[in-house]
Amino acid sequence: MTHALLAHYGLLQNMHVVKPVPARDKDLCRFHADDYVSFLRGITPETQQDQLRQLKRFNVGEDCPVFDGLYSFCQTYAGGSVGGAVKLNHDYCDIAINWAGGLHHAKKCEASGFCYVNDIVLSILELLKVHQRVLYVDIDIHHGDGVEEAFYTTDRVMTVSFHKFGDYFPGTGDIRDIGYSKGKYYSLNVPLDDGIDDESYQSLFKPIMCKVMEVFRPGAVVLQCGADSLSGDRLGCFNLSIKGHAECVKYMRSFNVPLLLLGGGGYTIRNVARCWCYETGVALGIELEDKMPQNEYYEYFGPDYTLHVAPSNMENKNSRQLLDEIRSKLLDNLSKLQHAPSVQFQERPPDTEFPEADEDQEDDDRRSDDSDDENEGKPFVGRVKRELHDIESKDMDVKKEGAGASANASAMDASFAEISIKDSNSGSVAAAAPLPQPPPAAVDVKPQGNVTKPEQPASASDMNL
Ligand SMILES: [Zn+2]
Numbered sequence: 001m002t003h004a005l006l007a008h009y010g011l012l013q014n015m016h017v018v019k020p021v022p023a024r025d026k027d028l029c030r031f032h033a034d035d036y037v038s039f040l041r042g043i044t045p046e047t048q049q050d051q052l053r054q055l056k057r058f059n060v061g062e063d064c065p066v067f068d069g070l071y072s073f074c075q076t077y078a079g080g081s082v083g084g085a086v087k088l089n090h091d092y093c094d095i096a097i098n099w100a101g102g103l104h105h106a107k108k109c110e111a112s113g114f115c116y117v118n119d120i121v122l123s124i125l126e127l128l129k130v131h132q133r134v135l136y137v138d139i140d141i142h143h144g145d146g147v148e149e150a151f152y153t154t155d156r157v158m159t160v161s162f163h164k165f166g167d168y169f170p171g172t173g174d175i176r177d178i179g180y181s182k183g184k185y186y187s188l189n190v191p192l193d194d195g196i197d198d199e200s201y202q203s204l205f206k207p208i209m210c211k212v213m214e215v216f217r218p219g220a221v222v223l224q225c226g227a228d229s230l231s232g233d234r235l236g237c238f239n240l241s242i243k244g245h246a247e248c249v250k251y252m253r254s255f256n257v258p259l260l261l262l263g264g265g266g267y268t269i270r271n272v273a274r275c276w277c278y279e280t281g282v283a284l285g286i287e288l289e290d291k292m293p294q295n296e297y298y299e300y301f302g303p304d305y306t307l308h309v310a311p312s313n314m315e316n317k318n319s320r321q322l323l324d325e326i327r328s329k330l331l332d333n334l335s336k337l338q339h340a341p342s343v344q345f346q347e348r349p350p351d352t353e354f355p356e357a358d359e360d361q362e363d364d365d366r367r368s369d370d371s372d373d374e375n376e377g378k379p380f381v382g383r384v385k386r387e388l389h390d391i392e393s394k395d396m397d398v399k400k401e402g403a404g405a406s407a408n409a410s411a412m413d414a415s416f417a418e419i420s421i422k423d424s425n426s427g428s429v430a431a432a433a434p435l436p437q438p439p440p441a442a443v444d445v446k447p448q449g450n451v452t453k454p455e456q457p458a459s460a461s462d463m464n465l
Helices: 002-008 034-042 048-057 070-089 119-127 145-150 198-216 242-253 269-284 320-335 361-366 380-401 405-413
Strands: 016-018 095-098 134-138 157-164 187-192 220-224 259-262 416-422 428-434
Touching: 002 269, 016 428, 034 070, 070 095, 070 119, 070 259, 070 428, 095 269, 119 134, 119 145, 119 220, 119 259, 134 198, 145 157, 157 198, 187 198, 187 320, 198 242, 198 320, 220 242, 242 259, 242 269, 259 269, 269 428
Parallel strands: 095 259, 095 428, 134 157, 134 220, 157 187, 220 259
Antiparallel strands: 016 416, 416 428
């Protein structure tokens, strides 16, 4: 649905769409345990009855069900996020987008909240090959626990999560959780209550993120844009408008630091598509008309057929006093970080190599499932060169032909497409998009409750940070 809106709003012609190269076992094992990855690769709806012990051990089966194509779903969304990180590392674009990513609850050897593989941790590890410090920001209504846990003891990754706290899944994210050892003060948690509106949210988001950028000075930013923090979400209880949510994207973009935009939760799907479409426009610096263009999901957007929806009149339980206290506490913690940490220079690890598998959007109407064709096995660097060439020639085509959103509409028939973008207003944007059968994506469905501890919590030292 998001992709349909991007196509019909004419945004795809400002982007370079690239197909996600599936992450391989060894790519997933940079964070996840070998036996967990083997389990995900092998499990099927038919065989799951024979593996009850393993299902329980890896927390798969209830909130995180087994379904046909589960492993390839994981490989695809993880490949999109890591591929975006590789592009940012190569300065191929300023902003990379993977709305299918952002599955922030997955642990080293445990699925959680509809997240199986943590594409965010994997993409941050990729960014750390080039950048000394990476900032992670999470505006999903649920605490970004999997990412926080992975980097809890390092000062090379700062995690900042804004979330509903108190009798709410996953149960973690207390303001007093600030990181440990070298990571002390490098985890920030912003606990919020029901009904928060745009103004209250931004009264925390902007001053906190301004200070974070000042003291931490990240080389790259990963922003998880979970849309379950929007007003009217089926599982959420906040009252943000799409513009209020997108203000976070606009603000983080304004620092002109390489930016990876990821999806996440969101359970009123018409609003999820609206939100991520609008935020793609924000990434491109293009303001979209409220009146929605015709598209294949048009009937979902009635009765108004507009991009924006009004927030509700629900009570905002976040008092001014409470917000002031949270802000001062967090700014105080940040003031303890006077200088951005540095790391010793060391040889740069090799990029994650991806075999070639993208095509230009214009050609997509001929493509069905024949994904990895003649380019299989090519290293990524060559691919970047080719894509840069493609972008240049495509720019010329756009100039010749002028605008025309419909040219890309046929791409909707492809089973997957990936996007890369050339931004007319500022730098360039690249995005990976799953098409058009919505994968069973949707993150963190688990209602309230049980905070479980993984058998082997991942730590930054496991990953040699
Ligand atoms: Zn969520």
